[in-house]
Amino acid sequence: MGLETWHADALERFGTVTAFDLLIRYIQEGRITLDRSRFPVRATYHDPCNYGRRSESFFGHAFYDEPRWIMDRLFDDWVEMQPSRNHQLCCGGGGGALLTGYEEERLAYGRRKMERVLATDAELIVVPCHSCHGQLGGMIREMGLKNLRVIYLWEAVADALVL
Amino acid sequence: MEEPTATISLEELDPDGFQSPDFLQDACMTCGYCASACPVSGVDGFDPRKLVRMVNLGLEREVVDARWPWICTMCGRCEAECPMRISISRLVREVRSRRDRDRVPGILHKGVEAAMETGNNLRLPKDDFVFILEDVAEELAEEPGFSGFRVPVDKEDANLLVTVHNKLVNTQTEDLVHWWKIFHAAQEDWTVPSENWEGCNWGMFTGDDEAVRRMSDRIAEQMDRLRAKNLLWPE
Structure with missing residues (x-):
């Protein structure tokens, strides 16, 4: 966002690419091949605020379809969380909440999100955001959930690579 | 923390208190859509509508001193529902910016200070950073399919430059390898800068x-120094 706001000149000197678009390009160009049998469990996808509503507000584009296109190539069984996309609930770890020290409030916020996660019966939550990964992983530990794991979207891609 | 008072003395109103037309907070018609969309409505007796009203009334000290703008995660659910398109999450960030820096909660501002002084939130010296990357890369090179893998630190004229989230060279080094595996498989021509590599900007939060x-x-500057062609936006 800083680059967009203050460095339009720099953006004329070099190109930029988002994690989603780069992964999609690798797959479409045949530079990587994914094994869809790698994860024989149900997965769900969490829309981070910053790639959805906030991205829409700052850059005029929300990344909802891109990660889902990748999810389709990774998982036979993945389900939408409700609500999702622009109505999605924040994980509770955004905006620096992991670092403010207001732990009681952060955990209460996270429990609300976890209700939505648990309703999917998924064993794997896929996220493309470091804060969401930290918060949801922390909630899984906090709630002692043995059959649930959070994984980065690019981690799932890396683990499903056919080498 | 004092509860926001239910009644406001007219002497406290300050029409010059929050002159920020960018946020359009004076367009608020108090419908309350924002408050019902907000996951932390009610915490500390606050909600987005109340915040917008307080800002509108110029009650700067009360909102800047409140904990609520830091419990809000600026998720943007409120403003997505706002019929008047008031930029409530940006308003929250503006409120945060008006706190004295030594009163920013938690370690957020310490991280910003570290980044300003050293180029990363951890104050991690350049040699240690490179050592961690190379150490993890050596382990990856022992895995089947990745023999000969090396981290191309400061490679010039690469197609792609990537930044690194500080936690990946702190407590979560096991998560460094995911992108590396993908780059290796895709035969990407990439690089990571040895300085100013930080991909996580806590100034966004504060x-x-x-x-x-x-x-x-x-x-x-790193893009220019290494003549990299493309930047991978920090995740």
Whole structure:
């Protein structure tokens, strides 16, 4: 966002690419091949605020379809969380909440999100955001959930690579 | 923390208190859509509508001193529902920016200070950073399919430059390898800078525009220094 706001000149000197678009390009160009049998469990996808509503507000584009296109190539069984996309609930770890020290409030916020996660019966939550990964992983530990794991979207891609 | 008072003395109203037309907070018609969309409505007796009203009334000290703008995660659910398109999450960030820096909660501002002084939130020296990357890369090179893998630190004229989230060279080094595996398989020509590699800008959270600007300045400098063709936006 800083680059967009203050460095339009720099953006004329070099190109930029988002994690989603780069992964999609690798797959479409045949530079990587994914094994869809790698994860024989149900997965769900969490829309981070910053790639959805906030991205829409700052850059005029929300990344909802891109990660889902990748999810389709990774998982036979993945389900939408409700609500999702622009109505999605924040994980509770955004905006620096992991670092403010207001732990009681952060955990209460996270429990609300976890209700939505648990309703999917998924064993794997896929996220493309470091804060969401930290918060949801922390909630899984906090709630002692043995059959649930959070994984980065690019981690799932890396683990499903056919080498 | 004092509860926001239910009644306001007319003497406390300050029409010059929050002159920020960008946020359009004076267009609020108090419908309350924002408050019902907000996951932290009610915490500390606050909700987005109340915040917008308080800002509108110029009650700067009360909102800047409140904990609520820091419990809000600026998720943007409120403003997505707002019929008047008031930029409530940006308003929250503006409120955060008006706190004295030594009263920013938790370690957020300490991280910003570290980044300003050293180029990363951890104050991690360049040699240690490179050592961690190479150490993890050596382990990866022992895995089947990745023999000969090396981290191309400061490679010039690469197609792709990537930044690194500080936690990946702190407590979560096991998560460094995911992108590396993908780059290896895709035969990407990539690089990571040995300095100013930080991909996580806490100034975004603390409302510190100067920090955001300087951190993005530095990324642009690394792009120019190494003549990299494309930047992978920090995740």
